[in-house]
Amino acid sequence: MLIVPVISAVMRILILGGDGYLGWPTAMRFSDRGHDVTIVDNFARRRWHLDQSTDSLVPISSLQDRLDAWERVSGRRIEARVGCIEDGEFLDKVVADFLPEAVIHYGEQPSAPYSMRSRQTAVETQQTNVIGTLNLLFSMREHVPDAHLIKLGTMGEYGTPNIDIEEGYIEIEHNGRKDTLPFPKLPASLYHASKVHDSTNIHFASRVWGLRATDLNQGVVYGIETDETALDPALATRFDYDETFGTVLNRFCVQAVIGHPLTVYGAGGQTRGYLNIRDTLRCVELATLNPADRGEFRVFNQFTEQFTVSELAELVQRCAGEVGYQVAIESFPNPRVELESHYYNPKHQKLLDLGLEPHPLGEELVRSVLSTIERHRDRVIQRAITPRTKWNPGELEGGALSAAQKA
Amino acid sequence: MLIVPVISAVMRILILGGDGYLGWPTAMRFSDRGHDVTIVDNFARRRWHLDQSTDSLVPISSLQDRLDAWERVSGRRIEARVGCIEDGEFLDKVVADFLPEAVIHYGEQPSAPYSMRSRQTAVETQQTNVIGTLNLLFSMREHVPDAHLIKLGTMGEYGTPNIDIEEGYIEIEHNGRKDTLPFPKLPASLYHASKVHDSTNIHFASRVWGLRATDLNQGVVYGIETDETALDPALATRFDYDETFGTVLNRFCVQAVIGHPLTVYGAGGQTRGYLNIRDTLRCVELATLNPADRGEFRVFNQFTEQFTVSELAELVQRCAGEVGYQVAIESFPNPRVELESHYYNPKHQKLLDLGLEPHPLGEELVRSVLSTIERHRDRVIQRAITPRTKWNPGELEGGALSAAQKA
Numbered sequence: 001m002l003i004v005p006v007i008s009a010v011m012r013i014l015i016l017g018g019d020g021y022l023g024w025p026t027a028m029r030f031s032d033r034g035h036d037v038t039i040v041d042n043f044a045r046r047r048w049h050l051d052q053s054t055d056s057l058v059p060i061s062s063l064q065d066r067l068d069a070w071e072r073v074s075g076r077r078i079e080a081r082v083g084c085i086e087d088g089e090f091l092d093k094v095v096a097d098f099l100p101e102a103v104i105h106y107g108e109q110p111s112a113p114y115s116m117r118s119r120q121t122a123v124e125t126q127q128t129n130v131i132g133t134l135n136l137l138f139s140m141r142e143h144v145p146d147a148h149l150i151k152l153g154t155m156g157e158y159g160t161p162n163i164d165i166e167e168g169y170i171e172i173e174h175n176g177r178k179d180t181l182p183f184p185k186l187p188a189s190l191y192h193a194s195k196v197h198d199s200t201n202i203h204f205a206s207r208v209w210g211l212r213a214t215d216l217n218q219g220v221v222y223g224i225e226t227d228e229t230a231l232d233p234a235l236a237t238r239f240d241y242d243e244t245f246g247t248v249l250n251r252f253c254v255q256a257v258i259g260h261p262l263t264v265y266g267a268g269g270q271t272r273g274y275l276n277i278r279d280t281l282r283c284v285e286l287a288t289l290n291p292a293d294r295g296e297f298r299v300f301n302q303f304t305e306q307f308t309v310s311e312l313a314e315l316v317q318r319c320a321g322e323v324g325y326q327v328a329i330e331s332f333p334n335p336r337v338e339l340e341s342h343y344y345n346p347k348h349q350k351l352l353d354l355g356l357e358p359h360p361l362g363e364e365l366v367r368s369v370l371s372t373i374e375r376h377r378d379r380v381i382q383r384a385i386t387p388r389t390k391w392n393p394g395e396l397e398g399g400a401l402s403a404a405q406k407a
Numbered sequence: 408m409l410i411v412p413v414i415s416a417v418m419r420i421l422i423l424g425g426d427g428y429l430g431w432p433t434a435m436r437f438s439d440r441g442h443d444v445t446i447v448d449n450f451a452r453r454r455w456h457l458d459q460s461t462d463s464l465v466p467i468s469s470l471q472d473r474l475d476a477w478e479r480v481s482g483r484r485i486e487a488r489v490g491c492i493e494d495g496e497f498l499d500k501v502v503a504d505f506l507p508e509a510v511i512h513y514g515e516q517p518s519a520p521y522s523m524r525s526r527q528t529a530v531e532t533q534q535t536n537v538i539g540t541l542n543l544l545f546s547m548r549e550h551v552p553d554a555h556l557i558k559l560g561t562m563g564e565y566g567t568p569n570i571d572i573e574e575g576y577i578e579i580e581h582n583g584r585k586d587t588l589p590f591p592k593l594p595a596s597l598y599h600a601s602k603v604h605d606s607t608n609i610h611f612a613s614r615v616w617g618l619r620a621t622d623l624n625q626g627v628v629y630g631i632e633t634d635e636t637a638l639d640p641a642l643a644t645r646f647d648y649d650e651t652f653g654t655v656l657n658r659f660c661v662q663a664v665i666g667h668p669l670t671v672y673g674a675g676g677q678t679r680g681y682l683n684i685r686d687t688l689r690c691v692e693l694a695t696l697n698p699a700d701r702g703e704f705r706v707f708n709q710f711t712e713q714f715t716v717s718e719l720a721e722l723v724q725r726c727a728g729e730v731g732y733q734v735a736i737e738s739f740p741n742p743r744v745e746l747e748s749h750y751y752n753p754k755h756q757k758l759l760d761l762g763l764e765p766h767p768l769g770e771e772l773v774r775s776v777l778s779t780i781e782r783h784r785d786r787v788i789q790r791a792i793t794p795r796t797k798w799n800p801g802e803l804e805g806g807a808l809s810a811a812q813k814a
Binding site for chain 2: 088092118119120122123126127130131134135138139141145161162163164170172173174175177178179181182183184185186187190193196197200201203204207208209210337343391392394
């Protein structure tokens with residue numbers, strides 16, 4: 001390890017959403033490094049899957065089995081508290097009891113399609129995300145004002161403006177005067193809007209209360225294997241491929257294995273930032289070991305490469321073909337309201353400066369994902385793959401993106 | 408009237424928060440002009456006053472008495488629906504039944520100090536405001552996608568950046584490319600942050616669903632008399648002077664009459680936009696009669712003049728002196744975290760372009776407010792005047808405004 005930690009070698013780390021796709025591998029990573037880790041989860045993701053009769057493609061253990069397996073394999077214990085962070089009394093007690101030095105916050109509803117499904121799911125998304133984070137800010141102010149909040153944001157907060165996207169702030173010269181201000185946001189869904197709200201609230205807490213915070217505006221994560229998940233099947237993290245929680249690379253790989261055409265939405269020129277789950281863990285680790293200053297709200301754009309949707313489809317088609325799956329690419333009517341061809345140049349330098357060494361996306365990774373899917377092919381639920389949630393269900397007149405967004 | 412209405416002369420207008428300080432006079436104004444007005448209120452403001460044992464200085468009638476008095480005086484009926492807009496089922500039924508052509512949305516928790524008092528009041532503020540507005544957007548999409556939302560925002564969303572504040576959007580040139588993007592926001596409290604969240608959500612609904620919306624980023628309103636409230640004491644609107652709901656000019660006038668020094672927070676150089684309640688009504692009328700286009704999220708900065716806090720204190724001191732109240736001006740330790748001296752140049756041209764003719768703040772208005780207070784002097788609750796809510800109660804280290812905000 002090349003890191004020179006600037007803080008105590010062993011930290012008390014609280015991970016919200018620690019039973020999730022990224023939360024669980026993150027918990028094991030910090031535990032493995034000797035930190036004192038407590039996770040909080042309310043099993044929201046598992047319940048949302050129950051509600052829609054879908055599941056992770058890779059079987060995952062119950063939280064208790066995971067914790068026990070981790071202790072068996074590593075000799076270390078991760079503590080868990082089950083509850084909702086929307087419940088301010090519950091969260092406050094967790095923070096007051098554990099007195100974390102760092103809080104890593106994955107504990108949110110993370111799906112754009114889920115947030116667009118109905119009034120109820122939109123309200124649930126914004127309430128869960130905004131109120132949970134607000135509760136956390138107050139508990140940190142009250143009990144651990146010197147602790148560092150590492151919050152998972154998303155690149156989707158920015159949208160696709162026609163200028164270079166900076167990391168959180170932009171210097172604006174206007175009518176002969178200058179200021180450095182929050183980078184303007186054009187969130188891509190009501191889920192992404194909830195993350196914009198979080199950013200505004202956390203920035204406020206840093207400016208006014210002096211909290212330390214790092215907002216990690218993450219791109220789309222792919223892959224499921226980390227050093228720790230590979231140690232034992234009972235330590236596996238989830239692999240979602242359904243229209244609600246699955247992301248594009250995962251979905252393409254599943255489609256390839258089951259012989260379903262790769263469904264590119266619209267023109268396929270939508271460009272986004274991507275990163276390997278191994279790089280997510282490293283980014284979170286780098287942010288945690290190099291905390292923000294008191295009163296600082298630091299924003300890192302957390303991705304390593306950018307691709308168009310068509311480029312990903314072509315990569316998966318090629319890799320699948322090499323292992324015997326001939327699969328077509330088909331344009332699917334875009335259920336989202338988004339530009340299908342646009343300028344995109346987001347900066348992502350700050351995590352590299354801290355020491356991130358990216359794992360680029362290559363055929364080896366795709367082949368490994370395809371092979372994982374093959375092993376669990378009998379678990380694929382076909383019904384879950386076709387997107388059904390439309391961003392503008394009534395196809396209302398005028399419901400296009402504003403002129404301001406069209407380059 | 409100089410307006411050339413571009414829409415049907417008689418409209419169905421839904422006013423959320425129609426029992427409030429601005430909502431009630433707005434309801435009477437549109438009713439007087441012959442529109443079909445329904446108001447929604449849950450009496451939140453009256454309940455918050457009950458909770459803190461304060462009240463409007465001017466006695467106000469119950470909602471039912473107001474409605475009856477208005478019918479007696481004007482011959483016109485305003486309909487009322489009592490309920491919470493956070494209750495999505497309730498609001499959806501109101502919208503589906505009434506099918507408004509315009510929705511004027513005052514139905515939010517409007518106090519910055521209230522939002523900063525505790526975790527509970529912060530959560531209540533963001534939940535009430537954000538979820539209420541989100542419910543409304545879905546109901547409009549479902550039942551009245553062509554209706555026009557006129558939403559009360561606040562100038563406090565912008566904070567005090569070191570550049571000119573534009574009306575909602577700013578053209579940014581960056582690394583040789585250009586785009587027009589939402590003006591960056593630095594909200595001044597968690598209440599102001601809730602309004603930033605609303606703006607983000609409404610902009611999304613316009614971009615993606617094609618809704619028509621106008622965000623009125625309002626300055627601080629003063630005055631209590633409009634053409635309609637003056638018709639009968641039973642039609643009076645509320646006059647708040649307590650630390651939670653009272654705004655600065657009202658509070659200074661009450662302090663002058665009861666012989667309390669005028670409490671200027673800190674250096675007194677805080678500059679804000681102000682407007683007369685008569686101009687609020689006119690601005691809302693102008694926005695309603697000239698609706699936004701489909702898919703347009705229009706932002707107007709709604710104020711007529713700007714003053715420092717010290718300038719207002721001196722104005723009140725002078726006017727009060729002329730009518731026999733000698734009162735001192737005292738610097739009070741600032742309970743807020745804000746710059747006490749800063750650049751401030753917000754644009755406010757768009758409502759002038761639509762025909763607004765401002766009522767500037769003058770001695771006559773102040774003397775009229777002083778005279779109203781004299782009549783109700785026995786109702787002044789002294790305890791309610793001193794500010795007790797601190798923005799940074801622990802005075803945490805680092806809890807100043809970021810360097811980016813310091814000119």
